[in-house]
Amino acid sequence: MKRWMTLLLALAMALALIPCGAVAEGGSALTIGVLSYLNLTEEEYLARETAKEPALKYFRAHGVLELPGGMPGGAETLNLQVRFYDTTDALLMALQAGDIGAIQAPKSTADYLCATNDRLVQPSVFNFPESDDFVQNLLERISDGYAFMMLEANADLRDQFNQAIADMKADGTLDALVLKHIAEASRTGETEAIAFEAFEGEPIRVAVTGALPPMDYVAPDGSFAGFNTAILAEIGRRLQRNIAGKTQIQDRGRVRSRYRSKEGQANGGAGRRDGNDRP
8 A cells, every 4th residue: 555655646746748628730849838846947847857758768668658649740759848837827828828739737737637627638648557666666756746845944843844744654644645635636626625723832834836736726715725735734733833824825936036045934835846856
């Protein structure tokens, strides 16, 4: 079970393409939209994606990654041209307007978006064998990480979070949250608002973007939901600390600047990061 949960979480953060309807025919070039990363420049992102290509070729050659409809225009390889956007809404608007031909997003996000919009489809099919150590290790290496980021001055809080997460891994709580708030939510397109318990004392202030459903999600009514909110609620309960100031940040560029300058009022933030930056 532990092995399968590790594979599930890695697969959830593996990147998938989402065209609007079908990938456009007539050429091998495809302009895709990508969410800006918190800890990667656009140049670093493109270099990292190029480095992933041997692994993706291996997956395609061994039936791990299938493209039933083939590459656009019958090309043997896909020549991707990339545009970066700060929010999922901006990505979807660009896709609908025809400014881009597809969205590249973590597979769990791709599943969620397709479940909530019948105009979106995924041309790729993943067939990851649970028993194949090589495939699983390769998948983990090319998948994005998912993390809380904090100021360097908050080392004590970081250690408390790390211990709480380690305890959640050990007692099965994290597995249950992954199943409910990633696997199930991605399949159904449904999330639920998370209630936070109240405790006395100084609160932990957290900022989120809401740009990566169902992991990082803010509902239309402003309520906080998704995987990161569920984890925060559980960490707050274990630490007996209030989770407060769960501010939605609209501009990911400001988020990136905040963390790089090591300034700002939030204790930390939740979001996607480069898989090579894992603890």
